[in-house]
Each structure stands twice: as structure tokens, then as C-alpha cells.
Amino acid sequence: MKTVLASLNAKYIHTNLAIRYLKAYAAPEFDIELAEYTIKDPEMNIVTDLYNRKPDIIGFSCYIWNIEETIRVVKMLKKINPHLFIVLGGPEVTYDVPEWLERLPEVDVIALGEGEETFKQLLEALNRGDSLDTVFGIAYINEEGKLKVNPQRNKLDLRSLPSPFRFKEDIPHLSKRVTYIETSRGCPFSCQFCLSSIEVGVRYFDREKIKADIRYLMENGAKTIKFVDRTFNISRSYAMEMFQFLIDEHRPGTVFQFEITGDIMRPEVIDFLNKEAPPGLFRFEIGVQSTNDHTNELVKRRQNFEKLTRTVTMVKQGGKIDQHLDLIAGLPEENYDSFRNTFNDVFALRPEELQLGFLKLLRGTGLRQDAKKYGYVYMEHAPYEMLSNKVLSFAEIIKIKQVEDVLEKYWNDHRMDLTIEYLVQHVYETPFDFFQEFGAFWEKQGWSRIGHQLEDLFKRLNQFLIHQQIEQLSIVQGMMKWDYLTNQRYKPRHSWWKDGISKEEKQQVIHSMAANPSLVSREFAILSLSEKDLFKHAAVERFPFSMEKYLESGEILFNPEYGVIIYNGDKMEKKTFFLSQKKLVHALTASI
Template identity: 70%
Template sequence: MKIIASTLNAKYIHTNLAIRYLKSYAQPFHDIDLAEYTINDPTMNIVTDLFTKKPDVIGFSCYIWNIEETIKVIENLRKIMPKLKIILGGPEVSYDVIYWLERIPQIDYIVIGEGEETFKQLLDEISGDMKIENVHGIGYMLDNKPKINLVRNKIDLRELPSPFRFEEDKPNLSKRITYIETSRGCPFSCQFCLSSIEVGVRYFNRDKIKDDIRYLMEHGAKTIKFVDRTFNISRSYAMEMFQFLIVEHKPGTVFQFEITGDIMRPEVIEFLNKEAPPGLFRFEIGVQSTNDLTNELVKRRQSFEKLSRTVTMVKEGGKIDQHLDLIAGLPEENYHSFRQTFNDVFALGPEELQLGFLKMLRGTGLRIQAKEYGYTYMDHAPYEILGNNVIDFNDIVRIKQVEDVLEKYWNDHRMDHSVEYLAHNSFDTPFDFFQTFGTFWDEQGWSRIGHQLEDLYKRLEQFLSENNIPNREIAVGLMKYDYLLNHRYKPRKAWWSDELERKQKSEVYSGLITKPMMIASDDFYKLALNEKELYKHTLIEAFPFDIKSYIDHGEIIEKPSLGLIYFRPEDGKSVIFCFNNKEIQKKVGN
């Protein structure tokens, strides 16, 4: 019997952990091939590829991001392979089984919840006596009526075989994200999250997990993401794993964790700040809302004061990047309340601030209470809200405008100094900057067209100019600083208007050749650049503020200055050197 476990990932770099557990658990008895695609692959490409494999059984792992595309694949497979057994599993189909059985008549079975043991037993029956009634934890149609068998007991996670030892996965370990779990379940009861449905937290065997991590690193894995809902629920366990990873890690490997910020102990952070190599760990922290009433209504226990302490301590340590999440559209959080939530969290200075919108997931308490809060939402996945009793679709559109420019200008780190300055010096609050700019961006139609890096700078400059934004000149100077600092090579044509005449630049270069001490840096003097190297690898640019004070202290002093930008040919990194003010005044009129 030819069996395939398949799924449609959101991106190529993602891998599906669930189908690998199904394969490893059933492997002693059933040989299962893995077939992963993406939601962006044409439906017929997927159908054709699966058809050529000539399977007898296909199991699809289903989530909100892939269910609609998966259904299209299933509908076509059924037409060309009428005898094929099609099985669905995963969180999207586990909590409304009757709906899915009736909506997708092309499928044969749905595996409900945790699937390793259920899938294996179902395959036993399909290849044997077909006593489907004996398989716990499945749904199917019987005599044209939905039939759901008894729920299966939870599996002992300590006994699960490793899902990481397949030869076919080795070539791609360095190119894709590897997902790993050390526990299942969540101790919290957030009513918008599927994890709240499962009671309690169960752990895998620690020694097996450590062996798997060693194996993954030995075979080239670069990004390993822990999918535990609350990795640090146990302080002792988290410390043990952190210590293990610090000692055993290989250069270039990054580990990502979902952390609950307000229960992170200060001594754990102090340990990480002292012992962890920079860039080894990355934290994802769900804040969602800072509105106390909202958190109470969704049964989310959270101390923003303690969470802020954690984020601040980690940031001060300078070792770990942090990704903080917000959810717009939670109960009793109107537009103005969400604005406050955004500003509260932005003030913490996370490396990434993810702005998402509430999704009414099947099986969650909030979906059950939807009428109580006046929710309207999409009928099909991802079930994103369209409004509720305190926030309408117009407000949602406005917040989406914020999300658009936040992603491009903050999370992508294209101009950190510029955005930081604008958010705190030219607008009442950071949210107001992103909202005003986001609305302008949308009105120009830019959200419907592509963009190059230079376009982002030009569009922000246009926004500042046309709206007469306060401190525009300083902001544009910082944009130039960001652009040059992050550019990997000397730009042929800059997006800004040149403030220095060619003759002035020539005078400065001539002076540098004979008197390099014009640059107030011993590091520049040691470079000993000749005339050809100066012209080839450097730029001289004017700034509307004292560039030395800004580089040294982050202080904006409104005094025009010049900077020499050196684009290092050996590694493509740029360095900005400051001129000796007394010397440069002899060459230019500033």
C-alpha cells in the first residue's frame, strides 16, 4: 500500500513537524512518503505531482493558512483517483468535524487531535480488515451521516520516536526552518487560542530531545524553532535547555522560542545576558493587549509591568532579538485603546513588532462567544474579524495601514534611526506616525505596487515634504545616514539631492590625500587609502546635524557637518567617519 503524508506550507522555508511524527510513529509497520508543497504552488502542479506518485492513501495536515488550497487539491484528486483514500488531520479540522465531513464529501476520514497513534491504527485497518469502528479519534461518513468514534487517550510523549532522522531531510536542513517541540499543551486559557482547549502540559523525553538537537546541528540545521506554547513555564527546565544549547551549539545556529514574558525570572535573564553568545537565541513574546479589561475578558493572565521588565532586561543585555506580538480586535479594545496598546509596546523597543488581527478559530471560546461581542468575521479560513461592538471595519482598515508600513519600515530595519526619530519627535506618539504615513501610503496606491529599496526612501521623503512634517530636515538627514550605513556598496546615484558642489568635494578629497588627519579617527588614518581608493570606495556627504555627536552619543545637535562614508571592499560593510571641524571649515563654507 503506497501511503503519502502531505501538507501545503505557507512558505518553502517552512517544514511540517506533524507529518514527520506520523511517519516516524507508523514506520515500523507502514512505509510513508512525505510530500510538502506551498500554498503558492499552482493546484494542478500539486495534483499532478501526487498523481504521479500513485498513492493508495494520502493524509493531509490542515491549518488555517492552507485549508482552502488543500480542498482544491482534494477535489481534483478525487476526480482522477476515485479509489484513493483521503485522510485529513491537524488543528483546522479537529474542532468542527461534522462541518468538514459535510463540506468536503471527497474525503474519507478525519483524524481528530493528536494523530500519531490514530493515523497508524487507521492505516492498519485500511490495509487489513477495515474495522474502522475500532479506531478511536476519527470522524467519517457512515450511511450518509457523520460518525465520530470515541476520543483517544493522550499519547505518552516520552515514547514517541524521533521525527528528524529521515535521509531525505538531510539535504535541506541548512536551507529551511526546523521545528521542534519539547512539550505539548499550555497552562493558560486565552480564549482566542486553540492551545487553551488542551488541559495541562506534557513533556517529551529530555535526553531524546537533546540527541535530536545534536543530530540536527551535525547535519547542518541553521534555524531551529521550538513550537512549545510556553517554553519557560518551568524555570528549571528552561534553564537546563538554555545551558545545554549554549554549551552544545554550533556557530551559525539560531534557536527561537515562544516565551511568556511576565513569568520569566530575572535570574534566568541575567544568566542569558552573561553566558549566551550574541544571536544564538531569539524570543517571541505574545503581548496581544495592554488593556486590563480586554485581557480579563479573554482569560489572559498577564502583568504588563513584569513583561516590560523582562523585555527591558533582555534588550539591555544586547544578546537576544525579541519579536513582540499584538492582536487587534480583541473584546472591548476599540481603536483608541489599541493605539495605547501599540504605544505601550513600541516604547519597549522590540526588534520586531508584529501587528496581527484576531482570527475566530474553530473550537475557541471567543468564537463560541462571538455574538456576545457583536463579532462579524470571514466565513472561511483564516476567519479574520471584520468588526465587533467597539471596532468597525473602517477602524480595521486604518490599523491595516499601520501594519503595512510598520512591516516595511520598522520590522525590516531599513531605517531604524529615521523611524525612531520621527516616531518620537515629529508626532504625538509612534502609532500616530505609522497611522499618518500608512494612510498616506494607501492613498497614493503604493500598497498595490512593488517597490525597491530606493523607493521606500523616496516615498517617505515625499510623505514628509507634502505633509509639512515637523523636523523634516533632520529626519531626511537620518534617512541618508541609515541608507549609507546599511548600504553594501557605494551607490551610483543617491535618492537625495546633493548638497555639496563637485568643486567642494574635490577640495575635501584633495585635502584628505595630503592630510588624512582631517578625519577625526585613528582607524581611518591606519587605512592609508591612496587617491584611487578614496574616490572608489568613499563618499562625502553633508548632514543637517553634528554627525560626530550623533554617532558618539545619539545626540541631535542642529549644526551642519560632513561625514566620510567608507564602503569596505573586503566585507561590504560601511563605516562613517567624522571630519575634524576646524580642518573642514577651511575647505567648505560650513
């Protein structure tokens, strides 16, 4: 019987680890085909491809991000071929099984929980024509039309699992996609909004096998390897061993990502990473979720924010590891004002990325069971996102979503760090207030429904600040110009502002710099650039204050100054220089 395991991934760059474990475990008795698509692919295209493979059995890996698209594919396939045997598995269908089987008569079997041994036993039973009663860990509607849920088997010994990474068909894609790897299953914590809280204890894979897999992946071109362990650093000795291995064995261009629990990270581990890890090799994802102690207590989340702050700060000071911090809006008893405090607490750490998510009432979690207790109203279908609760209205959810929209564009993408830093420190009472007011303005203008290029983002922030009538407008506009020019790889052909220097003024600046390079700096003089070179490769702009002084000390001195950014594509590093207006006037007077 030909078997295909399929998954609809969120993006093309993602890969599905689960179906690879199932394929590896079923071998050599069963040769399973893998079929991966994305949730953006037209369903007819997916159905056509699967049909052309001529399977007898298809298994789908189901999650909150793909379940609705998967259901539509399943229904179409069953209409085309009523004899096709369809199996669903994954965290989304493991819970509320009666509801799923009632809703989806097209599905023959749901595999519950850990699926490697279950799926292989199911294939063996189908191959022999045995009753489904003999297969542990599955649910189905029997011949009498009654729900049958077979007891689940004991947990697997992860050390015995075969590698899911040794398939030749995966090799051409390793450099282009994210490779997911797990070194453990389970989580030591009991956060009631997370499915990982359901499995008690942590089980580990064989360390040497994991290391061999990582070597194999790097040898075959893998560039981004993401560890999906819920708490990678729960064991200090294990984390240290793996960090050391990855530092010793890594290849240039490879990045390893981990989910880290920040408040249990020991300072000596961070010291080790700050000294030994090459820059950019590691990336940490840290779930903060909330800094409200009462909220954390209600969801059984043990977190010491003081220690977490220490960890994030030490890692940031090391300058080698980017950090992605997560927040969840809508947790119990976290109202709008409390979430504002949470946001400001975490933004104060200045993570490279701050992700603002919204609570999802996942099937099987304690918080979904307690939904009525906290007055939750949430979506009926995946992703089950909350719409309101006793302390947070839908109107307030909308406001926080406005924050999320501009946070992603203006902080996480790091298009104008200098500008945003000044705004949140000197113009607005708190960072949250800036993102909230800008987000509300953004929504009112209808910009959330249209696309935008880089220049559009600068224009729209400028329009917002003019509308706000802030006192420091000329300063902020100067910083925006600087951010725009310094974040370009090549000299921009056009600028988004209309009040730039005139052509004659630019000619004066460039002529003076070429004629008197020492007037600028010794470093500039060493470059020996002609006027022609500067006209071709330099962008020149006048600022109402000394940008050089501000970059050095954060002090605003209202001494007008020219900033000169020299671009040369990939041939040399972009260089920036400054020339005060006073020096320019002196040079021009001397030349006369």
C-alpha cells in the same frame, strides 16, 4: 497499500513536523512517503505530483493557512481517482466535524486531535479490511450515510514517541529550511482566542531524546531550529537545563527560536543568558497581544505587563537576543483608541520586531463561541479574520491595517532606525500616530499595490514628510541620508536625493582628507588612504547639523558637517568618519 502524507506549507523554508511524527510512529509496519508543497504552488502541479506517486491513501495536514488550497487539491484528486482514500487531520479540521464532512464529500476520514496512534490504527484497519468502527479518534460518514464520530483515545505518553527527524531524505534540506521541534504539548494558560487553551495541562517529551535529536540536526547542517512549545519557559528548571545544553552544544551559525511568556521569566534566568549565551544564538517570540487589563480579563489572559516590560528590557540591555513581540488587534472591548495605547505601550520597549496581527475566530476556541456576545463579524472561511465588532468598526480595522503595512517595511526591516526613532520621539505625538498617518498616505498613493526597491522606500517617506510640511524636515532628511548610506554593504552607485553635494565639493573634501588625515581623526590617519582609494570606496555627504554629535548624545547642533562612509565589500568592516565644514574651510585656506 501505498500511503502518502502531504502538507501545503506557507513558504518553502517551512517544514511540517506533524506528518513526520505520523511517519515515524507508523514505522516499521508502514513505509510512508512525505510530500511537501507550498500554498503558492499551482494546484495542478501538486495534483500531478501526487498522482504520479500512485498512492492508495493520502493524508493531508490542515491549518488555517492551507485549508482552502488543500480542499481544491483534494477535490481534483478525487475526480481523477474516485477510489483514492483521503484523510484530513490537523487543528483546522478537528472542530466542527459535521460541517467539514458535509462540505467535503470527497474526504473519507477526519482524524481528530493528536494523530500518531490514530493514523497508525487507521492504516492497520484499512490494511486488514476491518471496519472503521474499530479506529479511535476518527470521524466519517458510514455506509448508511450517517455521521460517525469515534471516541478519542487517551493522550499519548510523549516520552515514548520515536524521533521525527531521522529521515535520510530530509538531510539535504536541513541547512535551507526551518526545523520545528517540540519538547512539550499543551499550555498552562486559557486564552480564549487560542486553540492551545483547549488542552489542559502540559506534557513533556523525553529530555535526553530531544537533546540527541538537536545534536543530530546540528551535525547534519540545521541552521534555524524553532521550538513550537506554547510556553517554553513554564518550567524554570527545564528551560535553564535546555538553555545550558544549547549554549554548550551549539555550532556557529545555528539559531534557536522560542515562544516565551515574558511576565514569568525570572531575572536570574535573563542574567544567565546575558552572561553566557553567544550573541545571536537565541531569539525570543513574546505574545503581548494587548495591554488593556479589561480586555485580557475577558479573554482569560493572565498577564503582568510590568513584569513583561522588565523581561523585555533586561533582554534588550543584554544585547544578545533579538525579540519579536506580537499584538492582536480586535480583541474584546479593545477599541481604536485602546489599541493605539497598546501599540504605544509595546513600541516603547523597542523590540527588534513588532508584529501587528488581527484576531482570528478559530474553530474550537471560546472566543468563537462567544462571537455574538461581542458583536463579531468575521470571514466565513479560513483564516476567519475579524471584520468588526461592537467597539471596532471595519473602517477602523482598515486604518490599523495601514499601520501594519508601513510598520513591517519601516521598523521590522530596520532600514532606517535612526530616522524612525527621531520621527516617533520628536516629530509625532506618539509612534502609532506616525505609522497611522504614513500608512494612510501610503494607501492613498496606491503604493500598497505595487512593488518597491530600497530606494523607493526612502523616496516615499521623503514624499510623505514633504507633504506633511514638518518643521524638522532638513534634520529628518539628513538622518534618512545617513541611514541610507550606512545600511549599504557596498558604495551605492546612485542616491535617492537630488540635493547632494556637487562633484567639486566632494573633490575638495576628499583632497583635504587625503592631504591632512589627522584633520579627520587618528583612526582615519592610520588607514593611510589615498585620494584614489577614497574616490573608489567612500561616499561623502554634507549634513546640516553635526551627525557625529547626534550619534553620541542625541543632541542636534546646527554645525554643518560632512559624513564619510568607507566601504570595502567583504574585506573590512565599513567605517564612518566626520569632518566639520569649519575644519574643511580652515584646511582649504591653509593650503592656499
